Amino acid sequence: MKASWEKLEKNEGVLNIEVDESQVADALDKAFKKVAKKANVPGFRKGKVPRQIFEARFGVESLYQDALDIILPVAYSDAVMEAKIEPIDRPEIDIEQFEKGQPLKFTAKVQVKPEVNLGDYKGLEIPEKDFSVSDEALEEELKKNQERHAELIVVEEGTAEKGDTVIIDFDGFVENEPFDGGKAEKYSLELGSGSFIPGFEDQVEGMSKDDEKDVEVTFPEQYQAENLAGKPAVFKVKLHEIKRKKLPALDDEFAKDVSEFETLDEYKEDIKKGLQEAKEKEEDQYRENTVVEKATEVSNVEIPQVMIDTETNHMIQDFENRLKMQGMTLEMYYQFSNQDQATLKEQMKNDAEKRVNQTLVLEAISANENVEVTEEDLNEELEKLAGMYQKTSEELRNIFTANGNLETLKQDVANRKAIQLLLEHSVNVSAVEEAEEVKEAVEE
Template sequence: MNATLLSKEKTEVKFSFEVSAEVLEKGMAFSYNKHKNQISIPGFRKGKVPRKLIEAQYGESFFYEDAVNHIFPEEYMAAVKELGLDVVSTPTLDVDYIETGKGAKFLIDVTIKPEVKLGQYKGLSVEKVVSEVTEEEVLEELKTVQAKNARTVEVTDRAAELGDVVKMSYEGSVDGVPFEGGQSDEHDLELGSGMFIPGFEEQVVGHGLGEKFDISVKFPEQYHSGDLAGKDAVFAIEIKGITKKELPELDDAFAEDVSEFSTLDEYKASILEKLAKEKEEKASQIQGDKLLDVAVANCEMEVPQVMYDNKIDSMMKEFEENITRQGLSLDIYCQYMGTTPEEMRENFKDTSVKSVDARLMLEAIAKEESLAISQEELEAEICKYGESYGIDGKTMLEMFREEDKEALEMDMLVRAAMKLIEETAIFTEPKAE
């Protein structure tokens, strides 16, 4: 590999690299095999036209584009590695020359990670986050479990109240004209859940089984359906059923029914232990975030915008994959939430900046402190990763590619740098309100 750094201006780099005639020939052969079945020349069957004849007919450059596409990725990565560049953008490519028997030379423009000038990151002082669990929080958890185990009872002797589930039919209209999606013959609605537009559920309260009545509502100005946004509507309602939840008693029998414990006191103690662990983990996360904010503020770095954009792309992709697993598309989600992908990207901006800045700083700390991950530690982490997917360690080690190992090792170094910040931090008692 013959790679040459041409210029470096902060995070913008220009370099060149050459490939040999032999490497270019591999690309030309690939390109020929790709196209030969699509080319017809009198006297030859498709796929049997000699390459030299095609080049004579169409010019040698006929095969250049696919030849370059074939050889470029591997040769480019070798050049990047030779120059020791930490690239964060897609390269812009120009061909200086390309010729069979001579090879090719490529001119590249890329963006690399910025240099980080570290400030103080050891001995940082932040307030300790309180993680004590109150009796009220334990009771709230008990009530949540109690509600989940409530039985449903039909109501026939009174009107609907907040908290009841009403089975109803409805038909909505604007200016006397029914609108699409505004009808249902049987719909279960928990009154007070806020699932319908403001004012709807409150007007159902007070009506009894079998009643038919109209309610008037106004669609929100930001309603996801533009045809209905801000408009007045009337819904014709018929109540076909009312049910309520009947809560079980909070006693030893309840504890035995919903848990592995035989008394309510034992069950409450287990809830206290669980909540305490959750609060400690949350407090540790909040304290860690505070430490990162302080340490990053002490740094100096000029981060290229492409790194923030890449992080937003990654966050958008992860979010879309999550909602896809729930059976939704991004377009449908945006319609339901009254937003757009562009607005979502905008909302991810602050998070992307904090995430990228913190990662760059932690990588710099790992380098400054000469932190290292042993082969045994790396392999143990790979095995642990495999176990989370039900794959045995040996198989996972065989599956892991070299670039995957490098990425995992860097993640472990970042965690080690974060641990260093936390272990040297000074946590002060929170100020009294």
């Protein structure tokens, strides 16, 4: 096989490919064996007709399409490897010559990954941010834990307040007619949770045990049920019971009940440690995001629309998988959010373009710096993934290899190494210094 790459404008080019006649003959042989199994020729059982008789009756041309289906994918793949290009979309194939006893000649018009013009990605500035754990954050976390261990006490006298849990019956009507999903008995509702139509919970506040009341609300304009969107409704509500949280005292006994510690001070110190670890991860993520964004800003690349579309589709697939884990489908989401696929794609388009841009820049940096992914690096990555997917690292390696994604995994590791390189060569600046630099840039 012979192949040559001719670059056209931007990120397009043409592969000129020639496959020798012996490979063409082999493909025609395979095509004949496939077609002969179904050929009806008087005097012969299916699959037993001689090649000469078959070609005399149907013509050798009847084998061409099957032969092309056999030979084109292999020839194209080999030509891509020989030309050392990275296609990003299906090729446009044009057959120039194909007949028995002759070489196959065809062209493949291809879009490849665009070239990245890297800027000065070393010495990128990272504005300093405070990631320490404040006393307020510690007290807020302690209060959340206190809330989680609160006891619900039945209120025999008095009225319902925000934060109370009420047990109610309700029956909803729109234009004096009941509607689906508008009725329930002994429903448990936490006032202030915002789980009901705006205004509903506010009007239940102030009710006492055994009170009955008409609650008047208006459905939101963007409500998931289109037949109710924007319409006024009346809910007949009866309150059966009020339950109020009784918070435990924040003392040593509380610490003993909810943790392994003997004193409240020890428990608070453990909470602070957990918050600090979370802050450290948040700081790491902030620093990584900042250097990647800045490296992208100083670089230049023209992204083909097909790459943005592909990434958008991947993002929608990921979103659909997360919905499935919550027991939902994409169709259900469209109904609840009053959206469709086109709207969701439009929402994700900018993020998809940003992801593609950053990935291309990181790949260019890793190539420019000759970043090497060792077998040890790859094994370490497979071990991490093995824990996530509950498979052995060897099983995952086989899966990635079979799907042709092992090189993609290696590139992901290389990209993370590129991020570490950016961080190693970055410079921390104070917020004051950054503000002055921005001011100078604007004045210039």
